[in-house]
Amino acid sequence: MIAQIKQLPPGLYFVATPIGTARDITLRGLDILASADVIAAEDTRTARKLMDIHAIPLGDRKLIAYHDHNGAAARPKLLQFLAEGKSVAYASEAGTPLVADPGFALAGAAMQAGFLVTSAPGPSAVIAALTIGGLPTDRFLFAGFPPNTQAARRNFLAEFADVPATLAFYESPKRIHKMLADMSHVLGGDRQVAICRELTKRFEEVLRGSVDELIAQLDSRTLKGEIVVLVDRNRTKMEQGDMEQALRDALNNMTVRDAANAVSEAFNISRRRAYQAALNIVKDQ
Numbered sequence: 001m002i003a004q005i006k007q008l009p010p011g012l013y014f015v016a017t018p019i020g021t022a023r024d025i026t027l028r029g030l031d032i033l034a035s036a037d038v039i040a041a042e043d044t045r046t047a048r049k050l051m052d053i054h055a056i057p058l059g060d061r062k063l064i065a066y067h068d069h070n071g072a073a074a075r076p077k078l079l080q081f082l083a084e085g086k087s088v089a090y091a092s093e094a095g096t097p098l099v100a101d102p103g104f105a106l107a108g109a110a111m112q113a114g115f116l117v118t119s120a121p122g123p124s125a126v127i128a129a130l131t132i133g134g135l136p137t138d139r140f141l142f143a144g145f146p147p148n149t150q151a152a153r154r155n156f157l158a159e160f161a162d163v164p165a166t167l168a169f170y171e172s173p174k175r176i177h178k179m180l181a182d183m184s185h186v187l188g189g190d191r192q193v194a195i196c197r198e199l200t201k202r203f204e205e206v207l208r209g210s211v212d213e214l215i216a217q218l219d220s221r222t223l224k225g226e227i228v229v230l231v232d233r234n235r236t237k238m239e240q241g242d243m244e245q246a247l248r249d250a251l252n253n254m255t256v257r258d259a260a261n262a263v264s265e266a267f268n269i270s271r272r273r274a275y276q277a278a279l280n281i282v283k284d285q
Contacts, residue, residue: 008035008087011116012078012107014097015089017046019123019226020200022053029120030054036089038081040066040074042102043093050091066090068102075106082115094226096124100144100170125199126168129228133194134208136233139165146171146179153179157186160231167231173197173223180218183231184211192232198225243269247278256282 013032018024033039033047034056041047044065051058066074081088090103097103097119110117130137141163146153160167171179176195183191189212198204203225207214243263250259260275 008032008037009116010082010085010087011118012082012110013087013089014103014107014117014119015091016096016120016122016124017050017091017094018200019094019125019128020198020204022050024123024200025050025054026120026122029122030056032089032120033091035087036061037086038062038064038078038088040064040078040088040090040106041093042067042091046093047091066102066106071102071105075109078106079109079113079115082110082113094123094125096121099124099126099142123200125170125226125228128199129168129194129196129230130166132206133166133196133228133230134206135166135192135194135230137166140168141165142168144170146175148175150178150182154182154186157182161187162234164233166233169229169231171227171229173225173227176223176227176229177215177218179229180211180215184215187211187231187234188236189215191234194230195223196228196230197223199228201225243274244277244281247274247281251278251281 013036015029015032016026017029033051033054039047039051039058039061041063042065044063048058048063064074064077066078078088078090090097090106092101092103095101098107107117126142130140141160143156143160146156146169169179180193183193190210193209193211193214195207195214196205207217209217246263247259250262254262256278257275260271260278263269263278264271264274
């Protein structure tokens, strides 16, 4: 059994909870759940089950639901507990609070009121996906859930088309086929993708390939479970930028023809393409 912390300081404690395997919660997270005066949870049933698994008694402490649909009504109650000098632990249904989660408004209100707000970090679906997705992790952008309708989803994807980073989205298994189709239309069918589902659970799976390859692969499949979609950055645009910079550097001490020849060999492109690009650079200068 987790030993109760004595005199947990008053404040709002965001506790990351497992996205699958119950043992993924941190010891500090368990300590806070065992010691907080009040427990708030996106889903009280999930929170109670997690506490039962780890033998954390709720006792006579309040367990309060806080989610998208009741936030406006529940938030003042939680702030009142903080005003009374109590410690309040908030747990998402799964993963790290505030990441695509209703806890954001609660955190903002508590900060604005001057209360202590801190985090017990831990499981996060997007970080878990990046770990095993196979796409670059030096820079990534988490974009949350795409819109539900085709037009809105395509406009949404277009906003990130040329971001020089791995893109990360959450998606429902009911919409994953439509999302891939729109990605092919907006981002191109050759963009590399990793579909990570059921992370840390029994049927964890990662599907890797181009957008069009995955569309074909999933044509006769119905996916289940929570899904994270990772999308590689726009390599074509990056290569174009690298080629132009190489030409600029070469033109500092070479003729247009010699610079074009050198760059065409280095980037394995046609001499005509390199020569035309070099002429454009000289013209711009």
